[in-house]
Amino acid sequence: MNKIVIIDDHQLFLYGLKLTLENEDNTVITFDSPIQALPEIKQIQPDLILMDLYMPDMSGLVLIEALTKQEVASPVVVLSACEDYQDVYLALQKGAAGFIPKSYSPAAMLEALQSISSGDIFVPEHVALAIQEIAELEERNKEIFHLSERQLQILKLIHEGRKNREIADILCISQDTVKFHQKGLYTALDVSGSSSRIKAVDKALKLGLIKV
Template structure:
């Protein structure tokens, strides 16, 4: 019997999915709170984790990061009703083993989960091409908006909310050097003005140089 954990904040969907999976002879444990799920999963040692991408306390991408930090390596399949697939791509890049739209037919979902349990990555055919298009677009953006390793490092620290002085301390460089690299970042991303930092972060997120 396969032990499956489902994490989703929508009660109707959560219980409906639980019933579907139990009818296929699975042991199913459900959580409507991802923080509570994190506390319990390590002891549960599930064979599979299904989680919504959009949850108020912690989204699915952050949840994948937390599972990795805690050395919990149960395969993860993300669920979403959204047809904007950028976050799905990020989840897969971070190690998710599959994606299932919430509109998927039960039998198709079960077949997809079975594939993941066999060690495969499952992506519906109708979604795979759109994800490939996103990968191509991100590659083009990285080539168009090419940052040096140091600039990319500083951009990431800016996105994390660090001040110039904090960045200088973390990288063991002077604040003036941080400012010099910032100017380079703004030039590459073609932003200017008093809100250059915010504009640079917004554009970097848009073109795929940063992950939200």
């Protein structure tokens, strides 16, 4: 018997999944809001956490990061109808233990959860192939655009909304050095003009050079 937390804002799916898991002698605690779930999960100490990827008050990706910061060791499983495998890829990179499509039958889902409970990472074969293509594309883009580690650091900080002075302080370099790396960064990404910072971040996100 496992103690399982489900976080999903769709009430009908939440109730149906709860019944399915309870019929297998699991103890199930449900939340329809990640914000409500987050402060309680560490005390619950579940064996598994099942969550939707897209929820209105907090995305699954942000929730996975928050659970990591709270040092919650429970395996996180993404249950979603999404077909944007870039987000699934990001969820796995952030520490999710698996992805189960909501289209799965109850029997297939239970089998996948059993695999995850045994310590495996579970991803359907067609999703795994798509994720592999995404990872390979990211590596090719990094090679094509020849961004240095320092340029990538600065790009990520720009994405966080940091000003040049803050970037300089965080990286322990001068503002002139920040501007030097920015110039090379904008040249490599082929962006220019007064909105270069925004253009660079948008292009880098699309190419997978930085992640949300």
